Amino acid sequence: MTKTSSATPAVDLEQESRNATKAMFAEFWYYFSQNKGAVVGLSVFATLVLIALFAPLVAPHDPDVQYRDALLVPPFWADGGSTAYLLGTDAVGRDILSRLIFGSRFSLFIGVIVVTIALVGGITIGLIAGYMRGAVDTFIMRVMDIILAFPSLLLALVLVAILGPGLVNAMIAIAIVLQPHFVRLTRAAVLAERNRDYVVAAKVAGAGHFRLMFKTILPNCLAPLIVQATLSFSNAILDAAALGFLGMGAQPPTPEWGTMLAEAREFILRAWWVVTFPGLAILITVLAINLVGDGLRDALDPKLKRS
Template sequence: MTDTAQSAPKRPSALREFWYYFRENRGAVIGLYVFGFFLLVAALSPIIAPYDSTQQFRDHILQPPAWSEGGSWAFPLGTDPLGRDMLSRLIEGARYSFFVGVVVVTIASFGGIIIGLIAGFAPRWLDTIIMRIMDIVLAFPSLLLALVLVAILGPSLINAMVAIAIVLQPHYVRLTRAAVLSEKQKDYVTSARVAGAGRMRLMFKTVLPNCLAPIIVQAALSFSTAILDAAALGFLGMGAQPPTPEWGTMLAEAREFILRAWWVVTFPGVAILITVLAINLMGDGLRDALDPKLKRS
């Protein structure tokens, strides 16, 4: 008996098993590295930015990138219509974009998980009311609803984040409720209920930990959606306000110069594209690694 137990192969740790399935998706690994790079840039932006993001160089207005004719390595990515260094503003803008993503996902997921748990354990009439409200919110185009909310609250980055979080919350509610209804039918929940576990213990200690896998994937995908929506609201003048170096606001300030100074529009757009693409690729890898149905034996 002892020899048999010792000779049995050890089950890999949860973290090692997760990384094994995650790294099978090459795109997800690349996305993770790119995401980590942008996160490092955002964290170190006060140190690595060549200039202050609002500092104006009036003698270098709309100066092209260093490799173009008339460019200078003092401003590697050129300057904007007010003579501000594009590289410094892009680096500082990474902080705002990641700040938006973290705040929006935190608010949306926290509220969505709580409401989803309540809906999953509530009586049928209350569950129906909650889900119909979520359906009404989802019936509106997300960006249009965010615009309406920001128009009511007033244009600012904080209000834009609140509006985006409200728009994204129904996705967490529906996902959490579905996972709760699935887990409630399992034997371990019945055993905990028979053992005398209260409603709050069943919700938060017994059921919720087993519902986190799809929520984590949704959080990763919502992160990129939050960055996109914040950039869209900034571009429309309803998000971050000048001179804040948020990527969407940078696009809005530069749109009239698109034909004569391509770099003032191209670089913020490329930054948004690469960041969102990296996060989406990483989200696909998280789904592959956390969903047991997608794991290959």
Template sequence: MTDMTEVAITAPKRPGRLAEFWQYFSENRGAVIGMWTFAILVLLALLADFIAPHSATEQFREATLQPPVWQEGGSWTFPLGTDPLGRDMLSRLLYGARFSFFVGMVVVVIAATGGILLGLVAGFAPKWLDTVIMRLMDIILSFPSLLLALVLVAILGPSLLNAMIAISIVLQPHYVRLTRAAVINERTRDYVVSARVAGAKLPRLMFVTVLPNCLAPIIVQAALSFSNAILDVAALGFLGMGAQPPTPEWGTMLAEAREFILRAWWVVTLPGLAILITVLSINLMGDGLRDALDPKLKRS
């Protein structure tokens, strides 16, 4: 009896869920770097009103295509130079980050909400309804995502709001498939059967019993969808089907500056770098989330 008590006392205490998550997440150095980079970008976007030296749409006609400060002819008044209309590049990049993160957040919320609901219904529904839902998702996935988004925006009309709606529809099938697969895997487990026997109604089974245990892959998909949304809205903006001038959106900035790529490299390079760094940091963070949340990747 004494030996068993000593063993119980000396047994290592299991870390909490948050501590365990951070333990696995922090093992991926790229994910940690991506997390801090993303956090800095979000902070810059939130503080754009205080950090930006000028308004994003204010034009300085006497300083069009002025180079960055480190080049000959540059000025600290415009640290990253100006665009063809004399607007400050630093200010437009900062406000553009705010637009990009807002778009990513709205798209993920809409796509995930609709996708999770449809996935739960498909996972618990009769076979005929499950087949109808999944064949509809297969039809959407059979189209190239950017082409389908272009068609939807062309129907709805070019604007940032319509671009967000179109991208949400394009990304939604991924959540439906993930949720349905997780639900089918979970619904035959003992705790679900016990809840059924105890008299739990279908809505409670779906949203309280099963859904919390299906969130790990959905969270990882949300991180990847966030970066895809930023890329897609930039692509639509570049094609003139997303945010419209003078909105300081990175894709629109690229479209406005493409004819000046040989004369003023910074008007194209800087928005492109902003997209690259943002998407890369989110994808790295998504890899870390996958490592931390997928039990198959955790070492015993």
């Protein structure tokens, strides 16, 4: 009897914790689902992720194989099109649909890596600036202001020119360009939280600076950072495509959407499909991610929650 009675409160607390978590997710999904555009964007984005994961199974052809007897074949519904190449082929006979499918892997990979680097670095620097204040805060924020003073794509081009063309260097450059947004957002959230009662109580209890910053203050600053990460994801894909188009990002024959656009420039008047479909892929992906970000903002920001 003693063991049963002593275990009951622990079980009750665990059940209450589970119920609270379920209620939190239910509330989040309710406000998120109220934004129909966000639901559509999430569906499109989930489809893109599945396509990227199963690209070898979904793609009808190898993206790098050149079919010399099928140069600039139109899409299957156009005059002269072929059902073997649903979206047509490019100037060297590569299947555009297959290259778009494999290109989704590169675009999503770029977004994940860039946002991860910018998020981790931005949160760390922003926490230090907002928590330490004084000269440290002033120095960090002036550096961020200098970065923000330049147009993002121009600064990314300069950094890639210094580091050298390539996909890895392009991701590093884009992460540096996006980082000030996370730094400023984290700093503002820390300034709003650092003098609250729960932080003061943690200080009195003997919590160190590291614990105060990363375990006490940071969890209460995550909501706006999640929204910013989503929007930065789409910016990373767009900037990577722009760098690829300018020849400073992924290099041929990599099936990256911006590089595909760059290779198709000279055929835009006589083979519209080689430009149209990579451009539509970028447009749909960026739009879907932005819609998801808008829905996350509605669900996570209490000021915007609709009754």
